[in-house]
Amino acid sequence: MDYFEELSKDYRFKEGFHTCINCGTCTAICPAAEFYKYDPRKIVSIVQTRDNAQIEQLLKSETIWYCGECMSCVTRCPRKNGPGLVIIALRDLSIRLGFFTESEKGRQIYTLSKRLNNNILNKGYCVHPSTFTYHDHPESGPVFEWVLDHKEDVYGRLGARYGQDGPGALRSIPQEDLDELKAIYNATGGTARMELVEKHSRAKAAQMGMTMEEYEEYTFNHCSGGHFNGE
Amino acid sequence: MIYQGKQKIWSEYQKGIPSDGWFYVRSCIRQNFFPASEKFFLGICRDTLGHDIYETKHHTTCGGIAYHSDAIPQETAMTIVARQFALMKEAGYKNLVTSCITSFGNYTEILETWREFPELETRIREKLWEATRREFDKPEYVAHASDLVYKFRNEIAERAAHRLVDVHTGRPLRIVEHIGCHYSKMFPHKGIGGAEYPCVLSGMVESWGGEVIDYPERRHCCGFGFRQYMVKANRGYSLSNTHKKFESMEPFRPDAIITNCPGCPYFLDRWQYVIAEQTGKTYGSNGFGIPVFTYEELAGLILGIDPWDLGLQIHQVAVEPLLDKMGVPYNPGTKYLGLNEKDIMRPGLPSALKCF
Secondary structure: OOOHHHHHHHHHHHHOOOOOOOOHHHHHHHHHHHHHHHHHHHHHHHHHHHHHHHHHHOOOOOOHHHOOOOOOOHOOOOOOOOOHHHEEEHHHHHOOOOOOHOOOHOOOOOHHHHHHHHHHHHHHHOOOOOOOOOOOOOHHHHHHHHHHHHHHHHHHHHOOOOOOOOOOOOOOHHHHHHHHHHHHHHOOOHHHHHHHHHHHHHHHHHOOOOOOOHHHHHHHOOOOOEEOOOO | OOHHHHHHHOOOOOOOOOOOOOOEOOOOHHHHOOOHHHHHHHHHHHHOOOOOOOOOOOOOOOHHHHHHOOOOOHHHHHHHHHHHHHHHHHHOEEEEOOOOOHHHHHHHHHHHHHHHHHHHHHHHHHHHHHHHHOOOOOOOOEEHHHHHHHHHHHHHHHOOOOOEEEOOOOOOOOOOOOOOHHHHHHHHHOOOOOOOOOOHHHHHHHOOOEEEEOOOOOOEEEEEEEHHHOOOHHHHHHHHHHHEEEEEEEHHHOEEEEEEEOOHHHHHHHHHHHHHHHHHOOOOOOOOOEEEEEEEOOOOOHOOOOOOOOOOHHHHOOHHHHHHHHOOOOOOHHHHHHHHHHOOOOOOOOOOOOOO
């Protein structure tokens, strides 16, 4: 496969990739580059070489997963490139080709896909108090541990409609609307994407000698050394 | 001269925001952490100021967090958004207002992409019909909810019970304004003031009597980073970026922070707690943090709404230092009561960050 040709079909790539002059403005402004071993200038520079072997290395690398998609680079590029958009296209291709399991940060797609899509398809939103646990989010503090222990009371006092019918925050989304979301997933590749991530992740978990529960726990929690500058 | 230059650039990024005819869509994150802010956005704009804003129970996420976490393909995200547009059309509305900055960026990016690649819009229309038998019109106007509060800021000021002024000294309160990245970094012309001099929050602060702090990392991301927060192993990224901002703003001694993004107030609040617990360092006075607010929370305080009705008790950084400066009355005894004044105990206290 010609990876550059494949990337060129992606609308994010069409929007975000023009000739890069290697000025490094994107790297200077990038929140990820300050902490991670990440250099968006180098990534765009590699892509524009059209060197298949180098692009394949990128698709299997840790580095394409360091971006936070804040899009600060889009504002600053003097040539109207969007390195963040190029990153989205690279990640998309990495997932489609199953290369994402080759990197620690790429393997996290399994837990992201499972948790976010389950929330969307079952609750109608990406984040929901019924699946947000203090165990996974100790940074939410003792105040939020208390909120989660008293959801009906706290959210009720604050005017939300937690688990209830009708418009409002945290309402229960009608089943017919959840069914429409599922139909959209089926029609647009969302379901196929979830199944693809699951298939490649299962293969990787087996290779690593883990059950899927262990694999999810590991990908969600484990951070090896070497990702950060100065390490 | 420089000020004139800024004014000139800013004047190029004015938005003619309609007053009425809005279809409202909620935020995945704000419902969890700032549900009262969404309640009072509608309460202030619709009930107090009398503007037409409609919400249907049938709307959902825009999928933006999943999209920017690479968990759904672009066409899935676009078709979810197309469904929201269809609901708006069916309800008879033409202007869309989003509670979420990621959504605002997502809707804007999708409309811009369709404008540039019309064949993609055609394809999404077909996908939406195939999946839901719905059809949509594109909105005439897409705004973020903070755009509307900005538009109505002087009407709010006219009804002010309190101002962003230290009632003990008469000093304007020093406010850090933090704008969500996807408000105007991708499409500067869609934000009030653009990406360089966004005015959406500073305009509120100035209208309500405060003084805006200009500090080096003012435009730096809070560090949400989607996958960089959603996955526990990556949260060092998120924490490090917030830490960078606080170290930069600290010398300017802010009294409070105002934000317009769902995640930013959560991260700027919670990472202060984590920094304090890990290092003992606090950024406010006397062991407190710097209180962080949504624009609706600050508008609510200006209008004299009870702080605990605004949900300020579910922040981790204590808000009382700012309430005391503004002269806002509050009852410590009712802070942690549940529905119908039910006793539901109270949260534990951090060991380093001072709280009540």
